[in-house]
Amino acid sequence: MTAVTDSTESDAAVGLPRLLPPPQEKRARQGLEQHLARHGRLPYRDRAGTLIRDIESAGLTGRGGGAFPVHRKLQAVSDAADRYRRTPAVIANGAESEPASDKDATLLWLSPHLVLDGLQLAAEAVGADTAILYTHANRKNDVGARLREAIAQRQERGIDRVPVQLAEAPARFLAGQETALLSHLSGRAAVPTFMPPRITERGLGNAPTLVQNVETLAHLALIARRGPRWFRAVGTEQEPGSMLATVRRLDGQPKISEVPLGIPLLTLTGELRQDGAVLIGGYHGTWVTAGQAQQLTMDNASLAKAQAKVGAGIVITLPSDRCGIVETARVVRYLALESAGQCGPCLNALPRIAAALAEIAGGRFRKGTLEDVDRWSDQVAGRGACHHPDGTTRFVASALRTFAAEVALHKAGRCSAASKKPFLPVPQATARAETDWI
Ligand SMILES: Cc1cc2nc3c(=O)[nH]c(=O)nc-3n(C[C@H](O)[C@H](O)[C@H](O)COP(=O)(O)O)c2cc1C
Ligand code: SF4
Incomplete structure (x- = not known):
């Protein structure tokens, strides 16, 4: 089980933690009774639009990576439902396909009811009749069994108005991207598809679809109970919470x-x-x-x-005994292998960039390798059907900037790392032959 850091006195003064269990409960998973005792019952609104207005005042943004304003997506799905006369679907994205992340699995393990509350309230706000929780059942101590138990308990108590289905996310880097997620839930491969239309217009089964990260939904559930001012009591004016x-x-x-x-x-x-x-x-x-x-x-x-x-x-x-370039090269190789291989940037540029980084990491690079990486990176900018190539090249460029001295050392055939043990987590499936490629 991943550790949760202890709260400090100043955390307690501003009411943190909000999403995770309070420290005095020793990080125990919040069962339904504990959850209701701490947060109160689920505050359905029964009035169109009021939650969306509260979410706008709170300034909640998505916690799945893009920081997109949540009220705008809620409104877009609600409007599309009216326009097309289609009942929407809502999906809690707990795929957490980023190998270095563990916050969503931890949240689902410790505070599953906050996420499930958020899913119900989002469904109500957009008028959805389908609610799906998309996650890895086996990722953390069999979180799937716990979630099934939580969903059954809520059904028994009549808490959920929209039945919640659990869907298994494949353990792939792209599986959490929203069009890949939809593709998977529609019975196809979990790879991104081309826009438009936006999934808020036509998503699951062609119905307007809201996809929010599980942490985003947990915040939404608390804002619905405690209001925007409470949410804004921490964070910055522009980026509250x-x-x-x-x-x-x-x-x-x-x-x-x-x-x-x-x-x-x-x-x-x-x-x-x-x-x-x-x-x-x-x-x-x-x-x-x-x-x-x-x-x-x-x-x-x-x-x-x-x-x-x-x-x-x-x-x-990064620990002092590891090389930032070697670590970046390992991850970029993984990212290149994880691409869906359907667009030019991923097919052509990412494998070349990964190979160039491996050469730099191995101290075998020729004159012009760094310029090649720059050129290939420029060529992919904004070109993929999803942000995978852009995200990967941003990561690579930052490594070459930050570890410029290390690159120079490698050019001279040296490396500052005392340890060759891999540090950044890379899933086993693509970590094969980790040691023999540099
Ligand atoms: C390559 C890639 C992987 C992604 N993986 C996840 C993921 O694992 N979980 C997630 O919530 N969002 C992920 N996203 C973002 C989703 O596409 C989507 O924007 C997000 O789930 C929306 O929720 P939010 O607005 O609450 O953050 C990914 C995006 C990309 C480009
Ligand atoms: S950009 Fe790459 S990862 Fe994204 S859809 Fe195209 S091939 Fe797949």
């Missing part, structure tokens, strides 16, 4: 923290070595130097100064 972060420090083990948006990055990483580096936002994210990290706070406005984004809340400190 709290967020779940998966933090990996030097031991590489994930720890889940619930923190206000806008806290100093160093609160999550702890003290950094002067020549240290931090990965923010996961494998479509950005490496920053320790010097940059000292200036940054965990919100998109601040992180933009380092071309970074909060993403799905991943913060990883």
Whole structure:
């Protein structure tokens, strides 16, 4: 079970944690009785539009990576339902396909009823008659069995108005992308499909479809109970509320923290070595130097100064005995193998970029390799059917910037890493022959 970091006195003063169980309950999974005792009953509105207005005032944005305003998606689905006279579907996205992330699985394990509440309230807000929770049943201590139990209990007690179906997400990097998710739920491969139309217009079975990350829905369930002002009591004016972060420090083990948006990055990483580096936002994210990290706070406005984004809340400190270029090359190889291989950028550019990075990591690169990587990256910009190539090239560019001194060392046939043990998590299926490719 992933550790959850202890709350501090200042957390308690601002009412954190909100989503995770309170520390005095020793991180115990919140059963239905505990959940109702802490949060009260599910506040159905029975009045069209009121929840959407509250979500707008709260300023809730998606916690699945894109930080898109939630009220706009709710409104778009509700409008499309009226326009096309189709009853919508809502989907809780718990695929958490990013290997470095563990916050959604932890949330589903510890506070499943908050997510299920959010799913019901979102369904009510858009008038949906279909609700699906899409996640990995086996990911964490058999979370699937727990979720089935929670859903059955709620049905028995008459809490849920829309029956909830559990759907299994494949363990692939792209499986959580919303069009890939829809494709999978429609019986096809879990690969992204081309837009338009937007899924808010025509998604599952051609009905308007709302896809929200499970953490987003848990926040929504609390805003419905406590209101926008309560939500805004933490976070920044532009990016209010709290967020779940998966933090990996030097031991590489994930720890889940619930923190206000806008806290100093160093609160999550702890003290950094002067020549240290931090990965923010996961494998479509950005490496920053320790010097940059000292200036940054965990919100998109601040992180933009380092071309970074909060993403799905991943913060990883690179240990001093590992090489940032070797680690990046391992991950980029995984990302290239995970592409759906249907668009030019993924078919042509990602394998070449992955091969170039492997050469740089192995100290065998020729004159022009770095320029090639730049050129291929420019060529893919905005070209894929999904953000996979853009996210991957952003990650690569940040590594070449942040580890420029290491690249120079590799050029001279050296590497600063004392340990060759892989650090960043890469799933086994594509981690094969990890050691013999560099
Ligand atoms: C390659 C890729 C993978 C994604 N994986 C996930 C995921 O595992 N979970 C998730 O909630 N969103 C994921 N997303 C974002 C979803 O497409 C979608 O925007 C999100 O589920 C919407 O929820 P939110 O607005 O509440 O964040 C992914 C996007 C991309 C491009
Ligand atoms: S850009 Fe790549 S990952 Fe995205 S749909 Fe196209 S081939 Fe698949």
